[in-house]
Amino acid sequence: MKLVQTIAEVVRETGAWRKDGERIALVPTMGWFHEGHLSLMRLARSLGSRTIVSLFVNPIQFGPREDLAAYPRDLDRDRQMAEKEGVDILFAPAAEEMFEPQFQTRVTLSTISQGLCGADRPGHFDGVATIVTKLFHLTSPDVAVFGEKDLQQLALIRRMVRDLNFNIEIVGHPIVREPDGLAMSSRNSYLTDAERRTALCLSQAIGRARETVRHSGNAVPVENLVAAAAAFIAAHAGCQVDYVSIVDRWSLVPCTAINRDSVMALAVKINGRVRLIDNGLLLPGDGR
Numbered sequence: 144m145k146l147v148q149t150i151a152e153v154v155r156e157t158g159a160w161r162k163d164g165e166r167i168a169l170v171p172t173m174g175w176f177h178e179g180h181l182s183l184m185r186l187a188r189s190l191g192s193r194t195i196v197s198l199f200v201n202p203i204q205f206g207p208r209e210d211l212a213a214y215p216r217d218l219d220r221d222r223q224m225a226e227k228e229g230v231d232i233l234f235a236p237a238a239e240e241m242f243e244p245q246f247q248t249r250v251t252l253s254t255i256s257q258g259l260c261g262a263d264r265p266g267h268f269d270g271v272a273t274i275v276t277k278l279f280h281l282t283s284p285d286v287a288v289f290g291e292k293d294l295q296q297l298a299l300i301r302r303m304v305r306d307l308n309f310n311i312e313i314v315g316h317p318i319v320r321e322p323d324g325l326a327m328s329s330r331n332s333y334l335t336d337a338e339r340r341t342a343l344c345l346s347q348a349i350g351r352a353r354e355t356v357r358h359s360g361n362a363v364p365v366e367n368l369v370a371a372a373a374a375f376i377a378a379h380a381g382c383q384v385d386y387v388s389i390v391d392r393w394s395l396v397p398c399t400a401i402n403r404d405s406v407m408a409l410a411v412k413i414n415g416r417v418r419l420i421d422n423g424l425l426l427p428g429d430g431r
């Protein structure tokens with residue numbers, strides 16, 4: 144595996160692949176790899192003939208009061224993990240390599256960036272859309288893999304690729320969870336043992352909603368499911384609900400009734416410190 148840290152080299156390497164007719168699969172990440180990232184890498188390897196993983200803690204997607212400085216980083220560790228997965232290039236540029244001091248362009252999506260996490264993190268999704276656009280231009284992938292863990296990010300990238308006519312296939316990967324149900328996340332490393340146990344209430348709230356739908360049928364009012372989930376989470380000491388919503392998994396428009404594309408999405412702050420997200424379909428999905 145090659146570690147590449149400059150724009151010139153990544154353009155040269157991926158350009159050579161392209162010339163050789165390789166099918167390039169890209170996995171954008173912010174590093175501090177866990178099994179979720181590794182599963183995306185494996186999927187990417189099965190979808191292309193060359194795999195490139197980007198590792199970049201993107202400063203323009205963090206708000207001024209967010210955890211940019213504290214975000215866990217260990218290039219050596221991540222490099223070894225990616226190498227074991229058979230990744231061909233790990234592209235890990237410095238912030239200055241990606242953003243000149245005069246940088247002033249943003250890719251902005253409208254309604255799809257505004258609800259859910261967008262409400263609490265103004266500018267976040269512009270930062271995501273902008274960096275992903277840059278990575279697409281730099282690496283010219285045929286296919287890019289994103290996790291369903293970041294439901295809004297995935298919907299937004301799909302929308303952007305259609306809107307801006309990127310000739311790139313976007314593939315989602317199901318959420319990878321710890322055995323007890325906690326969605327894997329680099330930010331789980333911020334949790335104390337007690338907070339880690341409390342954090343189980345996110346996946347449990349979704350599981351309870353799914354059970355309610357299974358028992359009562361999908362005629363159960365959406366507001367009741369949302370209220371029950373929010374109350375369940377709020378009953379856990381130290382948990383503050385940012386949002387609980389039930390939305391269409393593709394458009395993110397709020398559902399008025401439960402169907403096979405209805406996802407419960409939620410964000411919770413634990414002890415005012417660690418913000419976690421999770422989501423899940425409320426009926427068995429249609430596999431689209």
Ligand code: AMP
Nearest residue numbers: 172173174179289290292293318319327
């Ligand atoms: P991050 O490094 O957190 O920006 O994540 C990089 C990619 O991995 C994104 O597409 C995430 O959605 C995906 N990802 C992170 N955690 C998980 C998980 N537990 N299951 C599936 N995908 C994940």
